Amino acid sequence: MSNKVKIAIDAMSGDNSPRKIIDGIDISLKSNTNNFFYLYGQREILEQHILKKTSLNNHYEIIDTKDVIQDDESPLTATKKGKDSSMWKAIESLKEKKSDISLSAGNTGALLIMSRLLLNTIDGISKPALAALWPNSKDMSIVLDLGANIECNEKNLTDFASMGSALYKSLFNIDVPKIALLNIGSEEHKGNDILKKTFSILKEKNQKNYNFGGYIEPNHIMDGNVDVIITDGFTGNIALKTAEGTANFILKNLRKSLNKFSILTSYMSLKKFKEKLDPRKYNGAIFLGLESPVVKSHGSTDAVGFANSIDVCSKIVNGNLINKIKSNLINVD
Amino acid sequence: MSNKVKIAIDAMSGDNSPRKIIDGIDISLKSNTNNFFYLYGQREILEQHILKKTSLNNHYEIIDTKDVIQDDESPLTATKKGKDSSMWKAIESLKEKKSDISLSAGNTGALLIMSRLLLNTIDGISKPALAALWPNSKDMSIVLDLGANIECNEKNLTDFASMGSALYKSLFNIDVPKIALLNIGSEEHKGNDILKKTFSILKEKNQKNYNFGGYIEPNHIMDGNVDVIITDGFTGNIALKTAEGTANFILKNLRKSLNKFSILTSYMSLKKFKEKLDPRKYNGAIFLGLESPVVKSHGSTDAVGFANSIDVCSKIVNGNLINKIKSNLINVD
Secondary structure (H helix, E strand, O other): OOOOEEEEEEOOOOOOOOHHHHHHHHHHHHHOOOEEEEEEEOHHHHHHHHOOOHHHOOOEEEEEOOEOOOOOOOHHHHHHHOOOEHHHHHHHHHHOOOOOEEEEOOOHHHHHHHHHHHOOEOOOOOOOEEEEEEEOOOOEEEEEOOOOOOOOOHHHHHHHHHHHHHHHHHHHOOOOOEEEEEOOOOOOOOOOHHHHHHHHHHHHOOOOOOEEEEEEOHHHHHHOOOOEEEOOHHHHHHHHHHHHHHHHHHHHHHHHHOOHHHHHHOHHHHHHHHHHHOHHHHOOEEEEOEOOOEEEOOOOOOHHHHHHHHHHHHHHHHOOHHHHHHHHOOOOO | OOOOEEEEEEOOOOOOOOHHHHHHHHHHHHHOOOEEEEEEEOHHHHHHHHOOOHHHOOOEEEEEOOEOOOOOOOHHHHHHHOOOEHHHHHHHHHHOOOOOEEEEOOOHHHHHHHHHHHOOEOOOOOOOEEEEEEEOOOOEEEEEOOOOOOOOOHHHHHHHHHHHHHHHHHHHOOOOOEEEEEOOOOOOOOOOHHHHHHHHHHHHOOOOOOEEEEEEOHHHHHHOOOOEEEOOHHHHHHHHHHHHHHHHHHHHHHHHHOOHHHHHHOHHHHHHHHHHHOHHHHOOEEEEOEOOOEEEOOOOOOHHHHHHHHHHHHHHHHOOHHHHHHHHOOOOO
């Protein structure tokens, strides 16, 4: 087991958990048996769900926990009274070096606060950030911060560049990712003071670790010409939610417009279209900058989406993310 | 002519101008003969295009101007050397009260700078803002600011609320529009200081002129439950361009997935779908807060889109936008 990736799973949080968690692990074990799962949750319930999943044999250990953090709980209250929750205990196992990475489909706010309380920040990193995969015309890129830090200075944004490019390298095995700063114009003089300062730091300290492509406007995120897109958590969250709302609006209108006949005749085409845009493929936001990475699966995803998050966890650990972040660090005076 | 809406048209700017401009006027006159057009541009060229459009007779006057502002010119340079351009002269006609409203499909940056140079701000308004129509599940809403002001304080945002609700009333004939502040969460404590201050001003001074619905997250813009969405120009521009990029990405993937057979069999459904999302329907950003309104048509729209912008101009003048803004003003201490 020593070479296996040890994943601490909050098995109780998210819609339809723990069923989708156990099913997701089952799916992931079909293509990768090199993970070991510490399952945090109520032992009896978990054992019932695992009963028929023989594929899990020898790949898991249950750690009995009492509480479950609810999605609608205030993150602060949840943290205060959640010290015996599956979420807390799973993150705590990182502190104790029992596991390499932690994965939860629960309350994002509570997960961020618990992670910050339990884990140290990597030396030299000012603020951890939330990163996610974003689909594009070629494959996918990484965008961060998506909401962990509402206000960011040039040091924070520069750190996001170091962390984002380290993550991209770990996940996609590429040596020098292309990074860009999200802005409302592409000319060097555009944007606020913090963006301009970050621009000159990234331009001057343009290291061997990434290729700085200047500013990128949000209408070009999905062109696929940039691997890592850097922004503050307010702007990143605005972009993420705008994209989500727009996609939902268009797909809803498409469904409304199609009659039964056209759905039948276009079945294969529409299936291909839906697969390309399947949000389960991009499932998993990564909380970066702490001594160990914490991964957040979407609460409403299913077993396939959860299996994709497990795959992300496995790649992050095998890709030596934390070491890559450390060697990527940029010194901002 | 005294009761007609007098529209000053920059007839030379934008792709395929002046052809699409003249064709757009021709289209608009089919449903509304109550507009009079002052056409700013090169007389000879304009006369050639008007030659066969008898519908325009008695509805226009050409004012000969020499220069045309190009789309790729720097706004400052364009403004400096563009005093005899069709764009400048059209806006100048507002200052002279010769026309009620001005419409251009040209360089947005130059249009904003020229408007600010030539026109006074409405008494009590701190900064003008750029507003646009945004499609939603019910019909459409108004979002502002979309990029005129990168940094905004609570006074600016409060003014945007006054101006946006006045615009909504003018365009859609509704007495008390529902307004909301764009933010990354819906709870009252979310967001930065300026948003929180604006929230309490709009909540306290909740006037008879609008109904304040609190914060709205960008994934709900298109739900259609809010009429006017208020944000600073940086955030608004990020949201606008993210929506544009996402829509293009999805529609491109849809086209790629459909084969010839499914396009044929789904022709009517797809046509209905495209009509609902037709960007020409939402064409026209409105520069609000100056003594006269200035409307920006998308540079790449066609004659139908331009005709829609003319319709927006006509509604704005008939709806007494400027007076409505004045009576909407909120006193911020």
